[in-house]
Amino acid sequence: MTGRASAPRPLLNRRLAQFGTTIFAEMSALAVRTGSINLGQGFPDTDGPEEIREAAVRALRDGRGNQYPPGPGVPELRAAVAAHQQGRYGLTYDPDTEVLVTAGATEAIAAALLALVEPGDEVIALEPYYDSYAACIAMAGGVRVPVTLRPGAGTGGEAAERGFGLDLDELRDAVTDRTRLILLNTPHNPTGTVLTPAELGTIAELAVERDLLVITDEVYEHLAFDGEHVPLASFPGMRERTVTISSAGKTFSFTGWKVGWVTASPELVSAVRSAKQFLTYVSAGPFQYAVAEALALPQEYFDTLRDDLRAKRDLLSAGLAAAGFRVHRPAGTYFVTTDIRPLGEDDGFAFCRALPERCGVVAIPNAVFYDHREQGAPYVRFAFCKRTEVLEDAVTRLKSLAS
Secondary structure, eight states, rough: OOOOOOOOOOOSSSTTOOOOSSSHOOOOHHHHTTTTTEOSOOOSSSSOOOOHHHHHHHHHHHTTSSSSOOOOOOHHHOOOOOOHHHHHHHHOOOOTTEEEEESSSHHHHHHHHHHHHTTTTTEEEEOOOHHHHHHHHHHHOOEEEEEEETTSSSSSSSSSOOEEOOOOOHHHOOOOTTTEEEESSSSSSSTOOOOOOEEEEEEEEHHHHHEEEEEEEEETTTTTTTTOOOOOGSSSTTGGEEEEEEEEEHHOGGGGOOOOOOOOOOHHHHHHHHTTTTSSSSSOHHHHHHHHHHSSOOOHHHHHHHHHHHHHHHHHHHHHTTTOEEEEEESSSEEEEOGGGTOOOOOHHHHHHHHHHSSSSEEEGGGGGGGSSHTTTEEEEEOOSHHHHHHHHHHHGGGGGGG
C-alpha cells in the first residue's frame, strides 16, 4: 500500500520565512534595467575623504590588519571611538572594556539582540524601521512590538515642519511585563525624525522606571540638520542600560567598508561580544586603522558634510513638492519621505514599480518598513546622498508627474 507523499518541509525556518528578497535588491535591479536614477538605496555616489582612503591603502601595504585583528577591534580604533564619544558628547568609555568594533552597525544590532533577548521577550521598535530590525528580532526569538511614528505627532512644530513624530503615551502603553528592551533609532531612517531632548528624557525615565535595556542605532549622528543629536546614554540612569551603536559608513561615505562599533558598560559589551564572536569573529582589519584616523578629522569636515547634505535635502524636497508630492522635510539622515496621495496615488509599491518607466527615477515604498502595512502605504522614500547634478537631473525628470 502506497501512502500519500507528504509535502516537502520548507528549507527556511519559520522565523525567517516572512523575509524574502529585500526591496532594495528589487528596486536597484529595476534601476539598472531601466537606466533610471537610483534614489532608492541609501549609498553615496562618491567616495569619502581621499586621506582616509589613502590611510586604508597605507594599512594594507604596511601589513596592518591583513591578518585577524583583535576580537574587540584594533586598539587604535577603540581609542578613537572612545575619544569621539568623550569629545562630542562628554561620555567616557574605557576603550579596552567598553568599546567593541563590529562588521557595520547591522552586525552590531544583530549581535546585541541575539545576546540580550530571550525567546518570547518583547522588543519595542519605532515603526517604520530599517528592515534588518525585524529580521534580527526574529532571529533572536523575540516578539516585535511596533510603535508607529506619525506625521505631526510628538512635541512641537507644525505637521509639515515636524515631519513624523513619536507619541510618548503610545510608547508607554506598549511596555508590558514581557518587554525586554527598546530598539531606538535617531536620527531616524526612513522618516528623518530627530528625537528631541525632551522626548529622549521621557524615554530614559520610562526605561529606568520599567528596568528596560535600550539599543540605540545612531549611525546618522552627524547628519542632524535641525536641532542636535543627543545620545540617550547621556541621560540619567541610561549609561548602564544603553547599547549605543554607530558606524563609519554614513559619516565618511565608505559604506562598503562595514566598520561599526558598540559603546556600553563592560557587562553589556561582554554580552554583545559573546554573540558577535560567532557571527563574523573579526572583520575589516585595514579599514579599522583608516576609520580611526577618520574619527579624528577636524570639526570642519563634519560641518561641511552636514551643510552639503542639508542643501541637497532642500534641493530634492523643493523638487518633489513642485512635482506634486506632499513632502515631510527630514530633520536628519539623508532620506526624505513623501506622501503620494496628492498625486492621486495611494499604493507605494505600485507607484515605485511604475516610477522608473514613467520618469526614470527609483524610490522605495515605505510600507516595507512597517508591520502595519496600511500605515505606510501612501509613503515613498527618496535618498539625497547623491551628487548635486544627479539630484538636479532627478528633479527635472520628476516634473513630468505634475503635467
